Structures are given as C-alpha cells and as structure tokens.
Amino acid sequence: MVQINRFYYTAQHKPNQLICGNGQTAVITGWTVKQALAKHLQTSDYAVIGQLYSPTRGINLLIRNLLFNPHVRYLVILNATKEDKNAGASQCLLDFFHNGVEESLSDTGRKSWIILSAIPGYIDIDIDIHSLQKLRQSIEVQEAKSITEAVDKIKQYAQKEIIEPWGLPLEFPMSTIEPTVLPGSRYGHRIEGKTIAETWVKIIHRIKTTGTIRPTGYDGKWQELIDLMAVVTDEPTDFYFPEPNYLPIDRSFLEEYISQILDDSPNREGVKYTYGQRLRSWFGRDQIEQVIQKLIGEIDAASAVMTLWDVKDHEKGGSPCLNHIWLRVVDNELSLTATLRSNDMFAAWPANAMGLRALQKHIRDEIAKRSEYDLKMGPLITLSQSAHIYDDTWSNGEQLIQEQYAAICSKLDYADPAGNFLIEIADGQIFVTHTTPGSGEIVGCYSGKNALKLTREICAASPAIRPDHAAYLGMELQKAANCIKIDKPYVQDQ
Known part of the structure; x- marks a missing residue:
C-alpha cells in the first residue's frame, strides 16, 4: 500500500536554494549538485534536498530550518567528493549530530554554540540548548559516500511508516545589521x-x-x-x-x-x-x-x-x-x-x-x-x-x-611608480621638479605661487600618482607657499 505523506518542508532560510518534497528525510549533498540526487527520487521520498558548502556559514541556517520542520525524522548526509573533504561542512554536520555543541566564542568573537568537531562550525547562541538536544535525539542520521549509496538510503527510509513530528515548529528570529555605506565610485x-x-x-x-x-x-x-x-x-x-x-x-x-x-x-x-x-x-x-x-x-x-x-x-x-x-x-x-x-x-x-x-x-x-x-x-x-x-x-x-x-596601513611604502617630486622656492615662486623613480631623470617641471593650482596641475599631468603621495604634495606645496608669504626659507620634509 502506497503511503500518502501529508508533510511539506517549509524553509525559512534560503528557500530558493532547496528542492522541497513531502517525505520525512532531509538530504544534504555537500558540494555535489542537488539535482544529481533529485533525478533519482520521487518528491514523496524526501522532505528537502540541499547543498552545504561551508561549516561556518551554512550549518547555522540548516539547523534553523530543521527546527522549523519537526516532521523531518531522517537525515542523509552525502560526504563524497574531494571538495567535501576540503571544506569539511558535511563532516562538521555529522559531528553536530554525533557530538553536540559547547558554548564558546566564534571566530568573530561572538558568543555561540561551537560544534564539537575538528572543523570549526557555529550555531547562534539564541537557539536554546534544549531545542538543539531535542533535534539531535529526534533525527536518525546516516552518512553516504556516493550518490548511489545516498539514493538507496533515502529510498529505504521512504518505505518506512510515517512517524509523527517530534514537536511543534520552532522559530528563532535572526537579527540583521545593515552596514553603513560611504559614498564612492561604483x-x-x-x-x-x-x-x-x-x-x-x-x-x-x-x-x-x-x-x-x-x-x-x-x-x-x-x-x-x-x-x-x-x-x-x-x-x-x-x-x-x-x-x-x-x-x-x-x-x-x-x-x-x-x-x-x-x-x-x-x-x-x-x-x-x-x-x-x-x-x-x-x-x-x-x-x-x-x-x-x-x-x-x-x-x-x-x-x-x-x-x-x-x-x-x-x-x-x-x-x-x-x-x-x-x-x-x-x-x-x-x-x-x-x-x-x-x-x-x-x-x-x-x-x-x-x-x-x-x-x-x-x-x-x-x-x-x-x-x-x-x-x-x-x-x-x-x-x-x-x-x-x-x-x-x-x-x-x-x-x-x-x-x-x-x-x-601603518606599513608605509614611500616608493611611488609615478616618480618623485622635488620642491624648492626661488624668486618668490615655488618650483617643482618631477623625476623618474629609478634613475632620477627629469620628466616634468612646474612653477607658480598658488599651492592648490600647482597640486591640481601636477595631478592632472600625472594621474597615476598615489593618493597619499598627492596629499603629501599638497601639504608640502602649501608649506612652501606659506614660507614665501612670511619670507622664510623652505626645506622639503622639514
């Protein structure tokens, strides 16, 4: 007799990245594309199929979705490729269900649940520990090393009689902070x-x-x-x-x-x-x-x-x-x-x-x-x-x-590929000589009394000049202009 499942997986997080069905088995494919498993299955065979790339970014949202779908009673985790081994996300998820969590700090210094695994993985601390423990106790977990093995396990679970949900859907709202964005080029x-x-x-x-x-x-x-x-x-x-x-x-x-x-x-x-x-x-x-x-x-x-x-x-x-x-x-x-x-x-x-x-x-x-x-x-x-x-x-x-x-930023490098600028004053004017960074060959000369006008002229002629170098030039040229006004000698960098 074919069972008609009455469940449908509702994802609060990343729903467009998931394939949802009406069974009781969640399927995590790691780096393997989810369609590679879905094409071998009926929608009644699974509750959801999704990929998992990162233990530090993906597991927290995955756990939140599972808590909101207590009809999920089985979990098949595909851990099959070199990419899975390298990223460690599938292994970290397996370790969550096998080992649990402890309270500590994430890599950003936030208080979090840290998965007891050799691979760093975090779950938000605002999800209470009792809910996490109930989830771990209520879902049967199996690892698969190939697509064929995963499909076989999913179909075996699909033949089992329907199990009642382990509880009511649990929702833990996430706080979001919008960054402050300054004006700048797009x-x-x-x-x-x-x-x-x-x-x-x-x-x-x-x-x-x-x-x-x-x-x-x-x-x-x-x-x-x-x-x-x-x-x-x-x-x-x-x-x-x-x-x-x-x-x-x-x-x-x-x-x-x-x-x-x-x-x-x-x-x-x-x-x-x-x-x-x-x-x-x-x-x-x-x-x-x-x-x-x-x-x-x-x-x-x-x-x-x-x-x-x-x-x-x-x-x-x-x-x-x-x-x-x-x-x-x-x-x-x-x-x-x-x-x-x-x-x-x-x-x-x-x-x-x-x-x-x-x-x-x-x-x-x-x-x-x-x-x-x-x-x-x-x-x-x-x-x-x-x-x-x-x-x-x-x-x-x-x-x-x-x-x-x-x-x-404190590690200053004074070498500018645009070259060097030597500043002097004579006969009531500022003289600027532009030289190449290596041999010191003269490639440009500028003169005038107005520091701002000279700065603009130099930057227009040498558009590749570094921003900090341009700021330095403006300061030095203004110092030179001030020295002319008060009839004092000017020495660059002093």
Missing part, C-alpha cells in the same frame, strides 16, 4: 598589496566601506563593487600565511585547492567541473600546455590566453566564476591576469589568488625548464567583475578590518 577600483593576505584586507575594507548593498538572487544580500582590480606584487614562493592566521584558508586546504586548478579530472556525476578540467581537457586542448609553448616560441606574445567560459554555459547554468586568464612577459617578468565574473571576496578570493599564483609559477618553471628564458615572477592581477561579500560574512569582514586594517 565602477573601476584598483587595490595593490605586496602579499595576498595584505591585499585581501584592503579589498574587504574597500567593499565594506563603499560597496553597494544588493539582493543576490539566492535568498540573501551582498555588498558589491563592480570591476575591482587587485594587484599582488611580491607573494613569496611558498605563500605567506600570517601568524596567527586570519585568512579563511590554511595550507592543507590550499594544497587540495591548487590541484583543482593545475590538474585535470574526470567527469563525475554531480560535480560540475574543476578549473583544472576546464583548462586541461574541456575544449579538447590542454590550454596550460598551449600557453607554455606559445611563450617559448614567442616570448613577447600578447596572445597567451586561456578561457574557461563555454558558450553552452548560458544554457546549462553552473558557469565557472573564473573565465579568462592572460599571461604576458615584459622586461623578463611573467605576469598573470585573471578575470572572474563573480567573486566572493571574503571566502573565496584568497584561495583563488593563491591557486592562480601557483599556476603562474608552474608556467614560469616549465618555460625555464624547456628554454633559455629564466623569467622573474611578475605581479598577479585579478579583475573581479562582481566583487562582493555575502551578508552572512559581513560581521566577519568588520572584525577583520578592526583587527588588521590599521596595522597594514
């Missing part, structure tokens, strides 16, 4: 740093300060800048991780991630692609090898290009965020520029940048092995067309800025 931003870590802090500060708040289309909001160029000049070969590490990744995660960019991988059901697969075999060509051969044959080539965008992505969905990579050799220096159409700058950009840097070094090393060219590592440049921070990491971003931004 399009076209440039940020530079010596290391990926330093550049990342500057990026988060820029987005949190002037980014526009918009709905994401995925049941939430993000704060966004459009067309953000980040330039990393001096990342060390073995990568810089601050101590203590404030980056959202560590070395073990990075090792796995780099392989996803450098190495090919077979097509797997439920896994969309890896960047390495798109670069190595997706279009029937090994594009990394093509670029190496191109530069060996024509070291000055401006056509060392790799693409990850497939025109079919418009129809299929699930298109890669990383779209285009361009390499260029200038003055025996190899630079890499990557274009990302959509970029989670808080959680994803540091890994993106380190993976791309590893690709840049691989290409440099292969060229050195196979030719007479021993290139220097030039800058890594990323162009993030939608550079955004999701609302569930806004507080993390603010905490990062409070703890790191001032210290990074």
